[in-house]
Amino acid sequence: MNYQANLAQIQTEISTLAHQYQRQAKDIRLLAVSKTKPPEAVSAVFAAGQRDFGENYLQDALSKIEQLQDLAIRWHFIGALQSNKTRAIAEHFDWVHTLASTKHAKRLNQQRPEHLPPLQVCIQINIDAEPQKAGIMLNDLPQLLAEIDACPRLQLRGLMTLPAQHPDFDSQFASFERLANAYQDLKQQGLALDTLSMGMSGDMPAAIAAGSNLLRIGTAIFGARF
Numbered sequence: 753m754n755y756q757a758n759l760a761q762i763q764t765e766i767s768t769l770a771h772q773y774q775r776q777a778k779d780i781r782l783l784a785v786s787k788t789k790p791p792e793a794v795s796a797v798f799a800a801g802q803r804d805f806g807e808n809y810l811q812d813a814l815s816k817i818e819q820l821q822d823l824a825i826r827w828h829f830i831g832a833l834q835s836n837k838t839r840a841i842a843e844h845f846d847w848v849h850t851l852a853s854t855k856h857a858k859r860l861n862q863q864r865p866e867h868l869p870p871l872q873v874c875i876q877i878n879i880d881a882e883p884q885k886a887g888i889m890l891n892d893l894p895q896l897l898a899e900i901d902a903c904p905r906l907q908l909r910g911l912m913t914l915p916a917q918h919p920d921f922d923s924q925f926a927s928f929e930r931l932a933n934a935y936q937d938l939k940q941q942g943l944a945l946d947t948l949s950m951g952m953s954g955d956m957p958a959a960i961a962a963g964s965n966l967l968r969i970g971t972a973i974f975g976a977r978f
Contacts, residue, residue, distance in 0.1 A: 753793070753796075753974070753975055755793065755796045755797045755799075755800050755973065755974070756796075756799075756800040758972060758973045758974075758975075759784075759797060759800045759801065759802055759973055760800075761972070762782065762969055762972045762973060763777075763782065765956070765972075766780055766782065766956075766960070766967065769956065769957050769960045769961075770960060772957075772961075773960055773961040775960060775963075779965055780960065780964065780965050780966070780967065781804065781965060781966045781967070782802065782804070782966075782967055782969060783804045783805070783806045783828055783830075783949075783966055783967065783968045783969065784797055784802050784804065784805050784806065784969065784970070784973050784974070785805075785806040785807075785808075785830065785952075785968050785969060785970030785973075785974075786805045786806065786807060786816070786970070786974060787806070787807055787808040787809055787812065787813075787831075787970065788809070788812065789974045790816075791815075791816045791819045791820055793974055794816060794820060794825070795820060795823065797973060797974070798820075798823050798825060802973075803824065803825060803826055804825075804826045804828060805825055805826070805827060805828065806828040806829075806830040806849070806968055806970075807827065807828070807829060807830065807831065807845075808829075808830055808831035808832075809831060810829075810831065810837050810840060810841065813827070813829070813844075813845075814840060814844060817844050817845075826846045826847065827844065827845045827846050827847070828845065828846065828847040828848075828849060829841050829845045829847065829848045829849065829850065830849045830850060830912075830968060831850065832850060832886055833848070833850050833851065833852070833853075833856045833886075835855070835856070835859060838856055838859040838860050838863055839859075839863045841860065842859075842860045842863035842864045842865070842871060842905075843863065843864075843865055843868075845871070846871070846872060847871070847872040847873070847874070847909075848860065848871060848872070848873045848874070849873075849874045849876065849912040849949050849968075850874075850876045850886065850887075850912065851873045851874065851875050851876060851896075851900075852875065852876045852878075852886055852887050852888045852896070853888075853896070854895065854896060854899040857873075857896065857899045857900050857903055857906060858899070858903065860873070860903075860905070860906060861903035861904070861905045861906050862905075864905035864906070866905075869907075870904070870905050870906055870907040871905060871906050871907070872907050872909050873900065873906050873907065873908055873909060874908075874909055874910050874911055874912040874947055874949050875888065875893065875896055875897075875900075875908070875910075875911055875912065876888070876911075876912045876913065876914075877889075877890060877893075877911055877912070877913045877931055877934070878913070879913040879915050879927050879928075879930055879931050880915050880916040880927055882916055885914065887913065887914070890930075890934050893934070893938075897938075897943075908943070908945065909945060909946060909947040910935060910945045910946060910947030910948055910949060910966075911931055911934065911935050911938075911945075911947075911948060911949070911950075912947075912949035912950065913927070913928075913931045913949075913950050915927035915928065915931075915950070915955070917954075918955075921957065921958050924955045924958035924959075925958040925961055925962055928950050928951070928955075928958055928959050928961075928962035928963070928964065929962045929963075931948070931950060931962075932948060932950075932962045932963040932964075935948045935963075936963075946965070947965065947966050948963060948964050948965050948966065949964070949966040949968065950962070950964045950966075950967075951964040951967045951968065952967070952968050952969060952970070953969055953970070953971050953972050956969070
């Protein structure tokens with residue numbers, strides 16, 4: 753697997769799409785989703801210049817974090833949060849993208865070690881109100897924002913979503929645009945946000961068109977999951 757070529761290819765695609773939708777490529781960050789991939793693959797992508805890596809599965813991630821502790825990797829937890837996992841996440845990750853309850857906000861805040869900088873968090877929004885999917889509704893944002901504001905060991909960076917799987921660009925764009933509008937509203941209210949985490953390999957064009965500035969890309973970099 754030529755990880756350097758894969759990374760260069762996806763960066764070229766991002767640049768092309770950014771230009772197409774009047775965006776600056778430098779404003780769009782890439783999160784390499786390394787779930788199920790071995791430490792050797794992560795190390796190779798790191799060597800190609802990537803620094804941010806996303807993990808869904810805690811135990812698999814902890815093993816990789818331990819083995820790759822000498823590399824200056826920023827580890828992002830992008831899986832489902834559970835109360836029995838918050839301590840390990842608070843202790844070993846730099847970012848959490850899937851915060852969606854006051855309970856988990858309190859636990860992460862209490863369990864974040866004092867010697868580490870605040871845990872960087874994004875609130876997960878269930879933008880298409882899918883009953884089987886994690887995340888809060890936009891109407892529930894104020895309560896969770898207030899809770900995070902009261903947590904000194906957490907730093908709110910922005911919003912994240914995993915929308916419904918729409919096959920067409922227009923439907924994908926409509927979902928992403930709703931989150932982008934909510935993100936801009938919060939910034940206009942004075943919140944110091946800089947992260948709109950939305951878009952993966954299958955809906956990257958629509959996400960970039962709608963304003964995403966952090967893309968979660970796995971297969972295009974690492975190859976198919978196993």
